[in-house]
Amino acid sequence: MKSFDAVVVGLGAMGSAALYHLARRGARVAGFDTYTPPHALGSSHGETRMIREAYYEDTRYVPLLQRAYELWHETTREAGNELIVETGAVYAGPPNAELIAGILRAGKDHNIAINELSGSTLSIGAPWLRVPDNMVAVAEARGGYLHPERCIESHLRLAANMGAEIHTGEPVVHWEAAGDSVVVETKRERYGAARLVLSPGAGITDWLAGADVRTTVTRQPMFWFEPGPNAASLRTVFAIQIDEQRLLYGFPDLGGGVKTSIHYGGTATTWESIDRTIDFAEAKETAELCERYLPGVHGKVMRAVVCMYTNTADFHFLIDAHPAHQNVLLVSACSGHGFKFASAIGEAASQWALDGAPKLDLSLFSLDRLRSRP
Ligand SMILES: Cc1cc2nc3c(=O)[nH]c(=O)nc-3n(C[C@H](O)[C@H](O)[C@H](O)COP(=O)(O)OP(=O)(O)OC[C@H]3O[C@@H](n4cnc5c(N)ncnc54)[C@H](O)[C@@H]3O)c2cc1C
Secondary structure (H helix, E strand, O other): OEEEEEEEEOOOHHHHHHHHHHHHOOOOEEEEOOOOOOOOOOOOOOOOEEEOOOOOOOHHHHHHHHHHHHHHHHHHHHHOOOOEEOOOEEEEEOOOOHHHHHHHHHHHHHOOOEEEEOHHHHHHHOOOOOOOOOOEEEEEOOOEEEOHHHHHHHHHHHHHHOOOEEEOOOOEEEEEEEOOEEEEEEOOOEEEEEEEEEOOHHHHHHHOOOOOOOOEEEEEEEEEEEEOOOHHHOOOEEEEEOOOOOEEEEOOOOOOOEEEEEEOOOEEEOOOOOOOOOOHHHHHHHHHHHHHHOOOOEEEEEEEEEEEEEEOOOOOOOEEEEOOEEEEEEEOOOOOOOHHHHHHHHHHHHHHHHHOOOOOOOHHHOOHHHHOOO
8 A cells, every 4th residue: 555644635725735835845745636626616616716814704814814925925936827916905894894893803903004995095996886874995905816726726736746646536435544544545546644634625524424513515606797887997806794694795807707706695505416507597686786886897697607615603714633533634614715825724734744733823723612512
């Protein structure tokens, strides 16, 4: 049986980054995926993923995020491919609701400049945005987007160049850990390793038996609209809080239309049963919200694609050692906002595998806080 220092299962956003960082450290490493990433059957497709620095979800994400920015820029240079674009970001919402209050808190805690947009600063900074009376608008300079497919392709290519074995079209059907070693079984062969990184995205639900943790998968459509007469003025990424739980968010037109979607509120599904067919009628609510907040930016819907969120009960990530096997690291679920962190999470996974612990504090993502929930 062939043996490695570490094996990575699932080579999407998190797994491709983990494989790259392990190979960069000189580890003998192999990665496995059911498909051939980057692909459109997981959670990492659709041309753009937003990156934001003043993290409203929890200010404790910011150090990991700042490391992620550094690594995305570093890998951009190494791969010779544009992975990250810092366009700036504009946000709108009720002042005391989660989005705006959280951004202001993260800005204050981490000394990130947050600029209020109103009157002339609004008409110069976000001429496309209509802000209703109950909302305020703010901006941060380092918001922007990543090219997800290019990020995954670059991590995998660089990892292979450094000696990583990449097994695509080879699903892992079983793994078992005993003492200090792990055996991973695919339909073709069995492989041994000292450490196992489990990063199968929505497939994590299959591997959590015995861990006493529940994750849920939701179906999340993405829409591209024909650019309207005001589309050219939209040059930043944006997010608008539309109710207590959900955001309308989107990107400038990169040539294929204005991509806009709703964050959270997708229907429950599973990795195996998700309906990937999509009717343009599903864009109705998104189109109406665009008309309300971004008049003239969007025309008719021209493309729609389905994706998946894998959510924990509190919508923070799950990154921790398996409770029964300290040499197995769980790196999912990322609850619909993980892509921007993948570079830093991949690095942290390599530190966990090779040094015993990550350098940055990942206790926010611990398994225990999920087990204690009803
Ligand atoms: C519509 C949408 C919009 C989003 N927007 C943003 C955003 O703007 N910013 C942001 O930061 N995040 C965003 N996210 C979230 C982010 O994209 C995800 O958190 C992230 O991509 C998840 O990466 P992953 O590696 O966990 O999963 P994936 O990238 O899906 O990778 C999992 C891989 O594991 C493989 N796999 C599964 N089971 C097995 C097995 N048994 N054996 C081998 N391989 C297996 C799969 O084939 C897949 O390639 C968005 C997500 C969606 C769906």
